[in-house]
Amino acid sequence: MEEEGVVKKFLYVNRKAPYGSIYALESLEVVLIGAAFEQDVSMVFIDDGVYQLKKDQQTSVSSGIGMKDFSKTYRALEGYDVEKLYVDKKSMEERGLSVDELVVPVTILDDAQMGELMEQQDVVLSF
Amino acid sequence: MEEEGVVKKFLYVNRKAPYGSIYALESLEVVLIGAAFEQDVSMVFIDDGVYQLKKDQQTSVSSGIGMKDFSKTYRALEGYDVEKLYVDKKSMEERGLSVDELVVPVTILDDAQMGELMEQQDVVLSF
Amino acid sequence: MLHTVNKSPYETNSLSSCLRLARKGHTILLFENGIYGALKGTCFENVVTDALNKYQICVLMPDIEARGMRVDNVITGIKTVDYAEFVDLVASNSTVQAWL
Amino acid sequence: MLHTVNKSPYETNSLSSCLRLARKGHTILLFENGIYGALKGTCFENVVTDALNKYQICVLMPDIEARGMRVDNVITGIKTVDYAEFVDLVASNSTVQAWL
Amino acid sequence: MKFAILVNEGPYQHQASDSAYQFTKAALKKGHEIFRVFFYHDGVNNGTRLTVPPQDDRHVVNRWSELSKENNLDLVVCIAAAQRRGLLDENEAKRHGKNANNIAEGFRISGLGQLIEAGVQSDRLVVFGD
Amino acid sequence: MKFAILVNEGPYQHQASDSAYQFTKAALKKGHEIFRVFFYHDGVNNGTRLTVPPQDDRHVVNRWSELSKENNLDLVVCIAAAQRRGLLDENEAKRHGKNANNIAEGFRISGLGQLIEAGVQSDRLVVFGD
Numbered sequence: 001m002e003e004e005g006v007v008k009k010f011l012y013v014n015r016k017a018p019y020g021s022i023y024a025l026e027s028l029e030v031v032l033i034g035a036a037f038e039q040d041v042s043m044v045f046i047d048d049g050v051y052q053l054k055k056d057q058q059t060s061v062s063s064g065i066g067m068k069d070f071s072k073t074y075r076a077l078e079g080y081d082v083e084k085l086y087v088d089k090k091s092m093e094e095r096g097l098s099v100d101e102l103v104v105p106v107t108i109l110d111d112a113q114m115g116e117l118m119e120q121q122d123v124v125l126s127f
Numbered sequence: 128m129e130e131e132g133v134v135k136k137f138l139y140v141n142r143k144a145p146y147g148s149i150y151a152l153e154s155l156e157v158v159l160i161g162a163a164f165e166q167d168v169s170m171v172f173i174d175d176g177v178y179q180l181k182k183d184q185q186t187s188v189s190s191g192i193g194m195k196d197f198s199k200t201y202r203a204l205e206g207y208d209v210e211k212l213y214v215d216k217k218s219m220e221e222r223g224l225s226v227d228e229l230v231v232p233v234t235i236l237d238d239a240q241m242g243e244l245m246e247q248q249d250v251v252l253s254f
Numbered sequence: 255m256l257h258t259v260n261k262s263p264y265e266t267n268s269l270s271s272c273l274r275l276a277r278k279g280h281t282i283l284l285f286e287n288g289i290y291g292a293l294k295g296t297c298f299e300n301v302v303t304d305a306l307n308k309y310q311i312c313v314l315m316p317d318i319e320a321r322g323m324r325v326d327n328v329i330t331g332i333k334t335v336d337y338a339e340f341v342d343l344v345a346s347n348s349t350v351q352a353w354l
Numbered sequence: 355m356l357h358t359v360n361k362s363p364y365e366t367n368s369l370s371s372c373l374r375l376a377r378k379g380h381t382i383l384l385f386e387n388g389i390y391g392a393l394k395g396t397c398f399e400n401v402v403t404d405a406l407n408k409y410q411i412c413v414l415m416p417d418i419e420a421r422g423m424r425v426d427n428v429i430t431g432i433k434t435v436d437y438a439e440f441v442d443l444v445a446s447n448s449t450v451q452a453w454l
Numbered sequence: 455m456k457f458a459i460l461v462n463e464g465p466y467q468h469q470a471s472d473s474a475y476q477f478t479k480a481a482l483k484k485g486h487e488i489f490r491v492f493f494y495h496d497g498v499n500n501g502t503r504l505t506v507p508p509q510d511d512r513h514v515v516n517r518w519s520e521l522s523k524e525n526n527l528d529l530v531v532c533i534a535a536a537q538r539r540g541l542l543d544e545n546e547a548k549r550h551g552k553n554a555n556n557i558a559e560g561f562r563i564s565g566l567g568q569l570i571e572a573g574v575q576s577d578r579l580v581v582f583g584d
Numbered sequence: 585m586k587f588a589i590l591v592n593e594g595p596y597q598h599q600a601s602d603s604a605y606q607f608t609k610a611a612l613k614k615g616h617e618i619f620r621v622f623f624y625h626d627g628v629n630n631g632t633r634l635t636v637p638p639q640d641d642r643h644v645v646n647r648w649s650e651l652s653k654e655n656n657l658d659l660v661v662c663i664a665a666a667q668r669r670g671l672l673d674e675n676e677a678k679r680h681g682k683n684a685n686n687i688a689e690g691f692r693i694s695g696l697g698q699l700i701e702a703g704v705q706s707d708r709l710v711v712f713g714d
Contacts, residue, residue, distance in 0.1 A: 006704055008703065008704055010700075010703060022625065023592075023625065026624065026625055026664075026665060029664060029696065030624075030699060030700070033695065033696040033697055033700065034696070034697075034699075034700040036697070037697070037700045037701070037704065039700070039703075039704065122703075123703040123704075123709050124709070124711075125590070125699075125703070125709070125711065126711055126713070127592060127624075127625065127711075127713065
């Protein structure tokens with residue numbers, strides 16, 4: 001699956017809440033498939049995207065809203081060598097969220113750091 | 128098509144801009160079909176919905192964004208006895224729009240009047 | 255009259271328009287991503303708490319729980335409901351308006 | 355770097371997040387419903403005019419015209435482009451980020 | 455009480471169809487009558503029999519078909535919206551010279567008048583969309 | 585220059601597919617190469633041959649098929665997203681025991697790897713969505 005050894009910086013931008021729409025889930029599916037390509041992957045969570053990582057999500061096909069809880073999959077990312085996960089500082093603050101309420105370890109970036117990260121990318125995927 | 132002479136107050140709530148999504152166009156199609164049922168119909172335009180009525184829309188299947196301009200259809204509403212068109216005052220002000228920039232005559236409602244109108248309805252359709 | 259809001263107040267203006275245009279005494283149900291408006295500790299907490307003086311506000315628990323929240327996270331004064339009670343809210347209000 | 359915004363600033367927070375996180379010198383293209391952020395006389399005019407000090411802002415004319423607006427309605431300093439120039443903007447910036 | 459349901463979005467992309475399903479199920483359980491579920495806009499895509507969701511996920515289309523069978527639900531797909539989006543039954547496919555159709559069990563295609571009628575005939579109309 | 589295009593929304597409901605089409609056409613006209621157009625999420629619905637839009641409206645699906653034919657465009661529909669939403673080619677239909685398929689001319693179904701590959705191989709990736 002490798003493309004002649006080309007390694008690009010891929011950024012996945014997640015700005016949408018889970019369950020209300022499918023973007024969070026299908027974005028994660030791209031990241032997992034993409035991992036086989038051994039690119040330099042980062043994921044950022046901005047705006048309602050930070051809610052994707054909230055701990056204690058509870059729903060299943062047969063209970064609650066009738067959709068499966070896919071939040072545990074974020075924990076599997078490490079096994080795919082996807083370890084650069086960033087959350088937007090302001091988005092966390094507006095929502096009163098702290099990093100220990102999230103399912104995976106993340107790095108908090110302020111506005112300037114987030115802009116810098118984006119600028120360093122070769123490919124930006126947003127859903 | 129009449130239902131045993133029942134006449135209900137139908138309100139169509141339009142809150143979305145045209146072209147970016149199909150809701151404005153398909154909402155209008157419901158109103159036109161619904162006219163045959165001789166119900167008591169009102170349409171309100173709130174938030175970006177007021178942009179649906181902007182004069183001078185210019186696009187066609189073969190030019191511009193490649194979608195047909197359907198704004199002239201609002202002018203046909205009168206022929207279907209759909210004459211109660213209301214726009215939200217604050218939405219107009221925020222957008223710097225005046226009623227003479229709209230394709231059809233409308234009545235401006237302030238917050239209290241809009242709330243009152245909504246409360247009087249039997250059926251509220253929003254898209 | 256019942257108003258339903260299914261959008262996050264951070265993402266769209268649906269809740270804000272609903273709070274501006276609904277009338278005193280109306281009921282507002284927050285569900286789907288709309289539940290984010292019902293949570294403690296957010297930048298919307300004050301606005302929504304104030305709105306409780308004018309409206310009855312309800313929130314759908316299955317949507318709260320799916321998103322990793324619990325009753326403890328819900329602003330005091332907001333009523334938690336399940337789908338059956340959502341049905342009751344529709345039945346007990348003569349009109350329903352969806353703020354999509 | 356090129357940022358694209360296709361959402362109305364009234365309806366969603368896409369433009370506001372883009373303006374907060376893009377870096378000085380970046381280019382922002384407003385298209386689809388995003389063009390409503392490029393108009394004179396609106397409550398966003400000041401914010402967007404200020405942003406012109408930090409960013410190059412462009413707007414897609416076919417989307418402007420479809421929505422009943424003309425060049426005269428566009429805030430001074432915003433560059434109007436057609437689809438061909440949209441392509442040029444993508445070609446001349448090494449990365450494109452869509453604020454959906 | 456008599457309810458009508460309007461679904462404006464397709465399966466999976468938005469929660470609208472899921473919420474409408476949960477609401478409809480709860481209403482039936484409480485003894486209410488569902489006069490009709492009307493599928494408009496992308497909602498028409500809830501009526502395709504060609505979906506194959508992952509095994510561990512819910513089957514949005516089949517859930518509606520089954521609920522319809524158990525409760526004699528009237529599931530109506532808007533014809534104009536369906537034509538735009540490629541949802542056809544056998545008649546429609548024939549009429550438009552298409553060599554396939556994709557409508558699912560329990561769904562029928564009809565006009566927008568059925569939505570208005572649902573509004574007139576029902577005590578409540580509840581809209582699920584995006 | 586080599587471009588890749590990602591389309592996240594279906595035909596008609598949102599402008600995304602229209603904008604992507606206009607952009608792609610303009611890029612080709614300027615002599616750029618389109619490495620691939622990838623359809624994800626509801627975007628897969630752009631690949632159905634069963635749509636019958638009103639005569640006075642554009643035909644979103646056919647426009648893509650024709651652009652593909654004229655320019656040898658690679659139009660790829662994501663298999664996982666397509667299965668969820670009921671977009672199948674003959675093989676997929678057979679594999680899942682479905683008695684119909686609905687894929688349009690010029691489109692092919694493949695995996696998400698094709699999107700990543702497009703990102704790796706192209707100079708630019710442009711995303712159109714909602």
